[in-house]
Each structure stands twice: as C-alpha cells, then as structure tokens.
Amino acid sequence: MLPLHRQVANNLITDMNISVILGHPYKDSFNAAIAAAAVETLKKHGHTVSFHDLYREQFNPVLPEKELVSDVPGDSLTALHQQEIRQADGIVIIHPNWWGQPPAIVKGWVDRVLREKVAYTFPKGDNGGGLPIGLLKAKAALVFNTSNTPGEREQSVFGDPLQRIWKDCIFAFCGVTAFERKMFRIIADSTPDDRRKWLEEVRETVAGYFPAEKKE
C-alpha cells in the first residue's frame, strides 16, 4: 500500500488552496519558522496559500453568544476564515503543546471558524444529538507541534491528547480523514542543527502531501 502522503498526492489537483494557521505569541518563535517553511514550500510548488498568524492579526478566540445563537460570524475576520476554510484543498496548523492542548487563540479559531454549516452538519430533523456529516473538502490536514515534554512521558503520563483532538475530534469530525501530525521536541534543549533538520522535515512533509504536479 502507498504511504498516506502518496495516496493523498495521487488524488490532488495542482494549484491548490492551502490554509496555514499559526498560533504562538512570539513573532520569531520556532513555530513561526515552521509556518514560514510550510508557506515557502507551498508557494514554490505553485499553490495559493492563505496564511494567518493568529497573534499578529489579533484574532479574537472568544465565541460570542450571538454566534452560538445565529451561526453568523460576528466579525469580518472570522467570516474570512470561514470562507477560506470552506475552499481549502489542504490545511496546515502550527502551534506549541500547552497543557496537552492548543493555545487558547488556536482553540478559539476552531470554536469560531469550524461552525455548523461551515465544517459539518447534521442530518435533517436531527437536534444536534446525532451523527454529524463532515463538510470540509480539504484532502489532507497536517499539524506541526512543538513541546518540552519527552515523548515517552507525553504518552505514558498525559496520553498525548493533541493526537485525538486534532485527528478524531476535529478533522475526522469535519470529514478530513487524511491526517498527519509531527511533534518536534525538546525545544528547550534543541540545537540550531536540530532546528534545521526539523524545518527540513516540515518542507518534506508539506511537499509530500501537496506536491507541485499530479503524480500518476
């Protein structure tokens, strides 16, 4: 069987719309370097990139009462995010591991952007207690994370909730089942050489899922 990225790549069109979402407080964080490597690789391969640095654009992660009632986005930035994610052929998310979860600004992007009728729906007549139907058309989703927790401790003590959160609770729920996540660690102990290798891994992963040309 082909590796997942080849299965995805074989079914992709060229010139895709790819959404890249970054959430880290520091302008020059390693997370920002990962995002830059992903964006650069995607552009080099001829794709159209919608890049959002949620901190720099001051995205408001608090889902307001009126959005929960009406499903109408309460500001134009959220409306733009919803429009882009509907059109995305691929999605790339970058954030640090904070408490086994994304930072609040990224969690709020999920809460406000991946709304009913945008990212999923329910069968007619259902009151919200039934099985959802995913609406996202993206062919694959990639998540890049950074952590200061050793891998063995993450699995044994914390159970690595980020994996199920992104893979099952979010992307599979919205209909995106081709999923890969890479965790770079230990950031606090990393050398410039570690980081160069990690950025190369980002470029290779992104190019593997979203190559320049349809492969036969």
Place this chain on the structure above:
Amino acid sequence: MLPLHRQVANNLITDMNISVILGHPYKDSFNAAIAAAAVETLKKHGHTVSFHDLYREQFNPVLPEKELVSDVPGDSLTALHQQEIRQADGIVIIHPNWWGQPPAIVKGWVDRVLREKVAYTFPKGDNGGGLPIGLLKAKAALVFNTSNTPGEREQSVFGDPLQRIWKDCIFAFCGVTAFERKMFRIIADSTPDDRRKWLEEVRETVAGYFPAEKKE
C-alpha cells in the same frame, strides 16, 4: 477503602476557600445553573467562594507575549485569578465539551492563570525540559461538563480527551491528584426532570468533597 470524596473530606478543614470557574456564552445556560448549584452548596456549608463567570467578566484568554517572557500577569483580573488559585483549598470548573476540549475562554484561563511559579515549578537549574513540581495547595478539583455526544461514541470515536486533559495534563501536573469529573449528557435531548436530577448530583458531589464539618 473509603471513596475518594470521603478520603478528601476527612482531611479537610472547615471554612475553605473554593474557586469556582464557569465558561459558557449564555447567561442562563445549564452550565450556569450547575455553577449556581455549586456556589449555593459551598456557601451553605460555610465556605468562602471565589466565583468567576469568565464570559460575564470578559476574561481575555490570549496569553500575551510579555506574560510568556516575564511571568508577570498583564492585567489586574489575571493577577486576581492567580492570587485566588494559589489560596484555593478546592477548585470547581464548569464548561461544555467543545471539540473534546474546553471553550477557548476556559483554555485561556489555564494558559494565563496556571503559570510557572503560581501552579507549578521546575527543580533548580532545570531549563523547562524536566519534571515539574506542582504548587497548588487545593485538596481536590471537580470538573462538571455538558455534552451532546453519547457516552459510548465519546469513548470509542473521540477517546474522551477532556478526562486526561483535566486530570493528568492540568491538575496532577499542578499537584492536585484528588480529581473527579462528571459529564452530563445529552443536553440537547434533556428534560426538565433530567436537569433537576443532574443539579442534585452536582450538589451532592460538591457537598461530598467539601462538607460543612470535618468528619472523623
């Protein structure tokens, strides 16, 4: 062996400081009713309650760059939250299950309030890659959640990340190992009678962990 709430209750002092944190957009949500039942029970038992409805107080969940650098809270509300959580003998958290995680406003409370030196620390000389030491003095933490996902589906499809997030990633990390979580479901299908029973369960659980008098 005694049930967990009796083990905790047997070691508690009377007139405790209990922090109650609520995160839901609707003023009159069932989550708000859970919080009101918890606060009322705690006060009836003679405890001092610090109650925060994060939506109503407009808590800002976005950890700013300067807080990540300095560990100094960037606003007086966050400073108050940190002071209260240091002094809390017990903690009660109430929120809906959104994507297997808390709403962003609650995640941001964790990001900004449970900071290093407030909720945990590292051994001297460690650069953040080692084993943390929990600093919270709370004797127990309770989490009440609401959901529209059936229990079996939550376990089999999503893996119930909220359990590990609150129990292991957050409270055990900060030194609070006596933990209980209750999930009320299916909210969308619930009757007034279901809700009355659930609120009674909240009162009993809170009173079990934080009783009026030391039990011998």
